[in-house]
Amino acid sequence: MGFVLVAVARGTGRAVRRVAREPYELTLWTYLRLGELDRLDHVARRLERFDLAALVRLAVMEPKVLADAEQAFRRELEDGPRPTRAPDLAARLREYDELLRRGTWSSRKPVH
Numbered sequence: 001m002g003f004v005l006v007a008v009a010r011g012t013g014r015a016v017r018r019v020a021r022e023p024y025e026l027t028l029w030t031y032l033r034l035g036e037l038d039r040l041d042h043v044a045r046r047l048e049r050f051d052l053a054a055l056v057r058l059a060v061m062e063p064k065v066l067a068d069a070e071q072a073f074r075r076e077l078e079d080g081p082r083p084t085r086a087p088d089l090a091a092r093l094r095e096y097d098e099l100l101r102r103g104t105w106s107s108r109k110p111v112h
Contacts, residue, residue, distance in 0.1 A: 001024075004027060004028065004031045005019050005020050005027065007031055007034065008030045008034065011030070011031075011089075012034075012089060012090050012093055014093070018097075022097075022100075030089075030093070033089070034089075037089075
C-alpha cells in the first residue's frame, strides 16, 4: 500500500499525505493509469529507436529514398492537422480534489 501511495504522489507531484487521504480506489486507479503511461512511453521510445535504425539504413543504402521520404514528411507537416494536447493528469486530479472538498462528488455509491 505504501509503495502505491508514494508512486502516485511522485507521479502526480503531490504530497504522500494528501494522496493517503483520498479514497484508495482512486489511488489505485491513478497508479494503474500512471503505469500505463510509463508503458506507453517505453513502447514509444523503442519505436523511435527502430525508426532511427531504419533511417540510418536508408541513409547508407538508399539515400534517394531517404530524401524522398523527408520531402513527403515535410509536406505532411505543412498540410496535416495540428497535434492536440494530452489531458493533464495533475490538473484532472486537482479538479477531483476540488469536487471532493466542496462535497459535490463522492466515490461511494449511494445505498438504497
